[in-house]
Amino acid sequence: MxxxxxxxxxxxxxxxxxxxxxxxxxxxxxxxxxxxxxxxxxxxxxxxxGALRKMGAVLKHREVGFAANALCVWVVPDARMDEVAVIMCRHGAVTHCYDRNVTPDWPYNFYTMIHGSSREECEAIARQLAEESGVSERQMLYTGREWKKTSMSYFI
Amino acid sequence: MKLELTALDKKLLNLLQGKVQLVPRPFQMIGQELGISEEQVLARLQVLKEEGCIRKIGAFFNSDKLGYRGTLVALKVRPELMEETALFINQFPGITHNYQREGAYNLWFTLITPNERLRQDILEQIKALPGVEETMDLSARKKYKINVQFNLK
Structure with missing residues (x-):
């Protein structure tokens, strides 16, 4: 539009x-x-x-019980990307799924944000995603201190 | 948050995360689904907001469709300079998320900019910081899912 x-x-x-x-x-x-x-x-x-992605609420997830949050990054063969994405996107605990650039020392090209009440729960979700998708190479980058979290202000 | 969420609060928050209808009385519609009045919905939301369990109730836009470009940037930051590095990065309005993470790349931020010049300018300033050892610009090739929704049980 x-x-x-x-x-x-x-x-x-x-x-x-x-x-x-x-x-x-x-x-x-x-x-x-x-x-x-x-x-x-x-x-x-x-x-x-699609310009308006959502009208509604976003919760402070740490406050409502999701204490463990991990950016789980995966190495997905390009040819399997769409198929793997469908499998990973199905999970409610996964809020974001992106295909991203790689760099010479960073082979991870698929990014999933996983939220759970504990690290054990996040690990279990990641294991399940690995089993269902057949993608094994991954790293869990747990969120530490949040220095900033805001919404973008457009057209100002 | 001191407040203990009631069963009704959880239902209210689950509904509200999904979709606020684009109608003249959206809170009345939510109330109808829950069997409570519009006034009760509004009063409870005010409390939940004050108690700090809601980050925002409002519109979330897709930056690409508005002519903006977003990226994710990962940095290796010298731990002793983490705070000053993070605070410098925070000052840019286009940087919406800035989180420490475990791993060699220990600071990750998202940057949304309306043009390439501004984007380059911000990234150059950050790369030049004394605490920053390495930078990776991890632009998205494809976004498959963005649905920040937490099912409260």
Whole structure:
């Protein structure tokens, strides 16, 4: 979809927090001199085109019981990439799956974020992913200190 | 977080992580599914937010579709200079996540930029830091899944 000036205004107004009021989109519309119908219509288009990935909540996962978090990186043969991705994406405990560049001293090309209540749980999930996909070469990079975690601010 | 999540809280948070409908009264719809009123949904969400179990309720956009480019960068940082390195990296608005990880590459950040010039400029500044020994720019070739959803039971 083509991004209009109105769309950019909508993105700017909505990228932080959805107001916790009965009619949040009406409030947003008033802020940007638009109408509720127009805002909802544009958002539906954005959702359809994939520009709006999600409207909803993201939890502080460490606070709600997911204490162990690992970036598990794998070496997947390029020819098997799509097939392996389907297998790994099926798991609810895996929130991100990316195919990424390699470098001369870094052969890992497939990235999965795994979340569990403990390291043992993360290890068990990784073992299961390995068995189901047939990919054995992996490394678990556990998350330590989180120095920064925010959402991107677009069009500012 | 001091608050103990009730069964209803968990149902509410599970629903809310999935999809807030693009309708005039989205919280009323969530209330209908849970058998509670719109006011109760809003009041409870306010509490859950104040208690610190929600990072954000709102819109999440796909940077690629908005004309931005994202990447993941891994650094080998000298441990004694970790804090000052991490804090320097934090200052850039396009750096949205910056985490320490176990392993030889011990600091990992995501960078989202609207143009190549800014991207290069930020990466050059970071590479030049005294604590940074190695840098890997791990751009995505394909994104298969982004679904940050935690099923609370």
């Amino acid at each position: 083509e991004f209009t000036e109105l769309d950019k205004k909508i993105v700017r107004a909505l990228q932080d927090e959805l107001p916790l009021v009965a009619e949040p989109f009406k409030l947003i519309a008033e802020e940007i001199d638009s109408t509720e119908d127009e805002v909802l219509e544009r958002l539906q288009l954005m959702r359809k085109s």
